[in-house]
Each structure stands twice: as C-alpha cells, then as structure tokens.
Amino acid sequence: MTMTKQEADATRALPGLEHRDPSVRLRAALAVGTATAPRFVPTLIERCAVEPEFYVREMLTWALTRHPASTTLPGLVGELRSQRAQARSQALHTLSKIGDRRAWPAITPALLADTDEEVARSAWRAAVVLVPEDEVPQLARNLGAQLGRGGRETQRSLSRALIALGEAIVPTLRAAAAHPDARVRTHAIATEHVLSDPEAGFEFAIEEAKRIMALGASSQDG
Numbered sequence: 001m002t003m004t005k006q007e008a009d010a011t012r013a014l015p016g017l018e019h020r021d022p023s024v025r026l027r028a029a030l031a032v033g034t035a036t037a038p039r040f041v042p043t044l045i046e047r048c049a050v051e052p053e054f055y056v057r058e059m060l061t062w063a064l065t066r067h068p069a070s071t072t073l074p075g076l077v078g079e080l081r082s083q084r085a086q087a088r089s090q091a092l093h094t095l096s097k098i099g100d101r102r103a104w105p106a107i108t109p110a111l112l113a114d115t116d117e118e119v120a121r122s123a124w125r126a127a128v129v130l131v132p133e134d135e136v137p138q139l140a141r142n143l144g145a146q147l148g149r150g151g152r153e154t155q156r157s158l159s160r161a162l163i164a165l166g167e168a169i170v171p172t173l174r175a176a177a178a179h180p181d182a183r184v185r186t187h188a189i190a191t192e193h194v195l196s197d198p199e200a201g202f203e204f205a206i207e208e209a210k211r212i213m214a215l216g217a218s219s220q221d222g
Helices: 005-018 020-036 039-049 054-065 068-078 085-098 101-106 117-130 133-144 154-166 166-177 180-198 202-221
Strands: none
Touching: 005 020, 005 039, 020 039, 020 054, 039 054, 039 068, 039 085, 054 068, 054 085, 068 085, 068 101, 085 101, 085 117, 101 117, 117 133, 117 154, 117 180, 133 154, 133 166, 154 166, 154 180, 154 202, 180 202
16 A cells, blocks of 8 residues: 555654654644554654643644544543553543544543542543533543542642533532631632632632631631
8 A cells, every 4th residue: 555645754753752752742643643654653652741841742642642542442432441550641642632422431430530640630621521411411420529639720720620520510519618728628618609600710719618607617616
C-alpha cells in the first residue's frame, strides 16, 4: 500500500516524540496527528503516559482526537488501568476531548475517587462529558462523596464538575451540607451558591459558606 506524503512525513517524525528538545517533540506530535494513520495511535497513547511538557501532551491529545474514536478508544480505556498516574490522567483527558459515550463504562467510581488528585480531577471532567442522562443522579452522588477533598484548586474542579450536572446535584449538596465534617459542609454550601448564582466566584462562595456556617453555629449557641 502506497504511503501518502503526510504518512511518510509522520513516519520520519515519529522518533522525534522521544527527542530531548520539547519543540521537536511538539512538531513530531503535530506531524503524526496530521497524518491520522491508525498505526500511529499506540505510540501516541504510550507517549502521553510519559511526556513531561503540558503543551506537548496537549498536542498528543489533539493528534489522538484526529483519529476515529473506534481506533483510539480501546487503547485509551486500557490506559485507565495503568499503574502510572499520568497515563490514567492523560487518557481520561483525551477521552473527555473525544466525547464518545462508549467510553462511559470505563469511568469507574474508583477513578472518580483516585488517590492521585490530577487523575481524580481528570476523571471528574471526563465523567460529566460522557455520562448518559439516566446515570446523572448516580454520578452526582459519586462526585458528592468527594466534597471537601484536597486544596482549593481541587475543590474548584469538583464544584465545576458538579455544577455541569445541573439541578440533579441539589439533593446531594443538601445532604452534604449537614455532613459532620466542616470542610464537606463548606464545600457543599459554596457549590450550591455558585449553582444558583453562576456569576459568584468560587472564592467568594467559600467565604460566604463559612459565614453561613458561623451564623448557624452562633444561633445554636444562643
């Protein structure tokens, strides 16, 4: 079978994915993505797991999204079982960009609660893109179980994911607002605040949640 010029260029560029210069790796990923030859997909997926530069990883993801989902999904779903956190995180990120709901069954509760925060955040983003409508309430509950987790950026990411599910998250947030852990209560109240007022910033919503909790504690003391 005769190679196209783009495939020939990509074949020559392929070793560049491992070059020490990130600009060379970037150009190689661009060339491979432009060719969109299925035989390059395993190499792109493998490189995603180890590429240290964010902007090169983004080009690798772009290259994968250029291929048919039927070609990329099996390898990406397989990466979700990897022992390497970056492999899981980048595969989730790429699946969210592809947006093919056939990948939904692979977004397990274990990934949503992954001990690596970057993996968990990627799983939250992928889940809200891929979830079928009839699975939204259960996803809301699974995400709600992560309320209060991590630092401010992690909490902001979770709130964004929950809010993307819309009103289905309200019962989960109301239940969490009565949680014994103050971090969970604060996060739940803040998330509901942003849901009802999208113009409110997350930082403001957190401070407002703390104020509401303090007022509630004062009234109980009184």
